[in-house]
Amino acid sequence: MRMLLVEDNDDLAETILDRLRAEGHVVDCETDGEEANALLRHARFDIVLLDVNLPGRSGYEVLRSLRARGDETPVLILTARSEIDDRVVGLDAGADDYMVKPFDFRELSARCRVLARRRSGSASNVFTAGSLSFDRAARLARLEGVDLDLRAREIQLLEILIDNLGRMLTKEEVADKLYTFQEAPSLNAVEQIVTRLRRKIEGSSLAVKTTRGLGYMAYVTDED
The missing domain is CATH 1.10.10.10 (Winged helix-like DNA-binding domain superfamily/Winged helix DNA-binding domain)
Known part of the structure; x- marks a missing residue:
């Protein structure tokens, strides 16, 4: 899958990139919300992994802008915010899934596969x-x-x-x-x-x- 990771924590971003690329995925990374928003206007990805607290523009703002353009790319929010209200905000903004940091990378991979299956209309891996x-x-x-x-x-x-x-x-x-x-x-x-x-x-x-x-x-x- 072609993915975009938007994460401003360098250590976490590097770890996620290493894991996903080792699994055979093609992954680009942005650390700034404004730059990620600009990139998503011109490039297409299979999945976007989106942090919430970003410089330039918040993950929620990036997500709302994406959906306002009619872009249905699956978005998985990755955030340290664990309150129910935060999850509701993210899901109502148009997120397809939500994971709270820290998380198990096996679960991250599994959730990405779910989003890929959903988009292709398949119920099985x-x-x-x-x-x-x-x-x-x-x-x-x-x-x-x-x-x-x-x-x-x-x-x-x-x-x-x-x-x-x-x-x-x-x-x-x-x-x-x-x-x-x-x-x-x-x-x-x-x-x-x-x-x-x-x-x-x-x-x-x-x-x-x-x-x-x-x-x-x-x-x-x-x-x-």
């Missing part, structure tokens, strides 16, 4: 297409019961395609979801990752169609 299965929690894909040897980018791409079944994604969109702002990927790199993944899932019911000038679309075929 496991996606199945014929003989192909992908487990979000384990970050593991299997074909005919055998673990696939997928690189980190290939796993990320597989998740992106599954979350956007039947939707055409441009190369630029795929690149935006595969890389952080600090990285400088080429569109040729995206093509290579798609080619490798397509080859490794060959024989499954998940097909990846390439349309020149448009991009990529994954869909489930009737064949196993």
Whole structure:
């Protein structure tokens, strides 16, 4: 998943980034509410992890601005505020979930998966297409019961395609979801990752169609 972490505590932000990136997610970080708000006006993320007490603009203000623009990106508030009134304010402002610091990182990961499932309309962490299965929690894909040897980018791409079944994604969109702002990927790199993944899932019911000038679309075929 492509995530934005908005957290001004450097030590906590670094820990969260390390954990989420180790799980295979693509995560950018902002420490200022005003800068985060500006970024969210132009960039798209799968999930936003949002602190409340921020310099520049509070997390609640960032959230209200996001929702006022009609942006439905899932938002998980991370805050030290534990009072019920604070939770109500956050949820009424448009948050999808709320976690009080300190928290267990396993729970944070699980809650992110819930938000991802909710957005994709799935009730399970496991996606199945014929003989192909992908487990979000384990970050593991299997074909005919055998673990696939997928690189980190290939796993990320597989998740992106599954979350956007039947939707055409441009190369630029795929690149935006595969890389952080600090990285400088080429569109040729995206093509290579798609080619490798397509080859490794060959024989499954998940097909990846390439349309020149448009991009990529994954869909489930009737064949196993």
